Amino acid sequence: MAVQQYAGGCQCGAVRYEVEVDLASTVTCNCSRCQRLGSVLAFTSEDKFKLLQGKEHLTEYLFNKGVVHHLFCKICGIESFARGTPPNSDKLFVAINVNCLDGVEPRQLNSRHFDGRSI
Ligand SMILES: [Zn+2]
Numbered sequence: 081m082a083v084q085q086y087a088g089g090c091q092c093g094a095v096r097y098e099v100e101v102d103l104a105s106t107v108t109c110n111c112s113r114c115q116r117l118g119s120v121l122a123f124t125s126e127d128k129f130k131l132l133q134g135k136e137h138l139t140e141y142l143f144n145k146g147v148v149h150h151l152f153c154k155i156c157g158i159e160s161f162a163r164g165t166p167p168n169s170d171k172l173f174v175a176i177n178v179n180c181l182d183g184v185e186p187r188q189l190n191s192r193h194f195d196g197r198s199i
Contacts, residue, residue, distance in 0.1 A: 083128075088181040090153035090160045095134030097161065099124060099176055106178055106189045111196030113143065113150065117159065120178040120186040129161070129174040148175070 081104035089096035101124040108120055134153065141150040141159075148164035160180035165172055178186045 086176075086181045086184065088160055088176065090134070090137075090156050090158040090180065092153065092156035092158075094137040094155050095153045095158075095160055096132045098130045098132060099161075099174070099181075100128040101176055103178065103184065103189055106186070106191040107194045108191045109194045109196040111144075111199075113141075114196060117177075118179070119159075120189065120191055122176045122178050124174050124176065126163070126172040126174055129176075 081102060083100050083102045085098060085100050087096070087098050101122045103122055106120050106122045108114070113119075114121070137153050137155055138151045139154045141152065142148075143150075147167070148162050150159055150162045152159040158177075158180065160177050162175040162177075163172060164175065178184055178189065
């Protein structure tokens, strides 16, 4: 796979975005949030992400060190993406919830498991 453009968003359609991302390196995680949500994540940079609509419907949840802004739609509750800054960096990244991309079957991807519970 390579970097491709995808469209995605929340369940109710209030939040919609376009993103350029490589689905060859997706991640599942067992932290207290990802395990509950069943998130399949792909990471990209802020300049590859374009929120098309729904900014006013987004609300955020912070936990642990609060470095990742978990943004979810306050109408339908779905977190279709998150934003954060890695440790020792000020470069913003976007974590895409691959489950929310149009036309993608996340369970057919070869995701790497990340042990987020242990950090
Ligand atoms: Zn929604």
